Amino acid sequence: MPPDDVFDAALRRFLDQRRVDMRSLAAELGIGRATLYRRTGSRDQLLGHVLWYLTDRNLQRAVRHAEGRRGADRIVAVIGNFLHGVNEQPSLRHFLATEPEAALRILTSKRGIVQPKVVAHLEGLMQEEIGAGTFAPRLDARTLAFVLVRIGESFLYADAIADGEPDVDQALQVIGRLLED
Numbered sequence: 001m002p003p004d005d006v007f008d009a010a011l012r013r014f015l016d017q018r019r020v021d022m023r024s025l026a027a028e029l030g031i032g033r034a035t036l037y038r039r040t041g042s043r044d045q046l047l048g049h050v051l052w053y054l055t056d057r058n059l060q061r062a063v064r065h066a067e068g069r070r071g072a073d074r075i076v077a078v079i080g081n082f083l084h085g086v087n088e089q090p091s092l093r094h095f096l097a098t099e100p101e102a103a104l105r106i107l108t109s110k111r112g113i114v115q116p117k118v119v120a121h122l123e124g125l126m127q128e129e130i131g132a133g134t135f136a137p138r139l140d141a142r143t144l145a146f147v148l149v150r151i152g153e154s155f156l157y158a159d160a161i162a163d164g165e166p167d168v169d170q171a172l173q174v175i176g177r178l179l180e181d
Contacts, residue, residue: 084168087156087168103157126145137179156171
């Protein structure tokens with residue numbers, strides 16, 4: 001995790017829909033670029049932390065909105081709330097529109113910060129439901145979580161991936177079918 005001052009400045013820039021540029025960020029913080037890179041790693045790493053912070057907040061909100069549901073219904077509700085929340089985030093939509101390659105690399109790489117944590121979160125959610133006896137997946141939870149995340153990414157980031165339109169509802173139809181008993 002980058003130091004708080006660097007993270008806060010990068011988060012502000014991202015939310016203000018301004019490019020998180022390492023040169024101007026270093027100047028704003030009154031440090032050299034080399035110092036900034038030593039403190040944060042690469043630009044992708046810094047943006048990965050910013051995006052994970054926003055993603056984690058959205059995941060927590062999605063879980064709260066699905067309270068009272070159980071089994072596959074809970075899992076689909078969490079995914080749906082999460083995908084709708086991400087799709088409606090102006091700063092993320094701006095990032096995808098202005099820097100699609102960087103956005104996809106940071107958001108969807110298994111070597112990045114965001115996707116592995118989203119997969120782990122979804123796997124944990126499934127394990128809760130399996131442990132409660134309310135969900136019996138046909139695949140192991142880790143594999144299923146990965147597949148569901150990739151489906152969500154495909155429909156959510158369709159504008160950056162294939163010049164399509166994001167379609168969260170279509171993603172939920174596919175995910176719902178995969179989770180049916």
